[in-house]
Amino acid sequence: MRFTGFICGLLTAINNFGKDVFVGAETDRITYRRYTVILKAPDALLVCYIFKDHLYLAILKLEQFIERVLTDAARCRALTEVQQKSRVLGLSALQALISEVFQS
Numbered sequence: 001m002r003f004t005g006f007i008c009g010l011l012t013a014i015n016n017f018g019k020d021v022f023v024g025a026e027t028d029r030i031t032y033r034r035y036t037v038i039l040k041a042p043d044a045l046l047v048c049y050i051f052k053d054h055l056y057l058a059i060l061k062l063e064q065f066i067e068r069v070l071t072d073a074a075r076c077r078a079l080t081e082v083q084q085k086s087r088v089l090g091l092s093a094l095q096a097l098i099s100e101v102f103q104s
Contacts, residue, residue, distance in 0.1 A: 011039065011048045029055075042066050045079060049102075065101045069094070 030037045038049045049062045069075050
């Protein structure tokens with residue numbers, strides 16, 4: 001869990017840095033060699049996807065994932081609760097959706 005918190009903190013810091021440095025604009029991707037991190041901040045969430053190659057397909061999958069999360073009332077409630085308690089949401093809570101969207 002400590003590693004997960006570190007990664008979340010790092011990605012949040014990168015997102016905030018982008019907003020501060022680029023006057024309100026959000027950093028939406030970071031590329032390192034063949035890897036890319038896409039950052040999306042719908043509502044009060046920060047969703048990150050790390051992948052290799054094929055940027056267009058990755059963006060489509062991430063947008064589909066976000067839409068499915070935000071249109072499901074139970075998932076939205078769970079995310080809101082996690083956010084209010086400053087916790088990290090475990091993968092098990094979204095595993096079925098993650099597998100369905102990203103492994104197809």
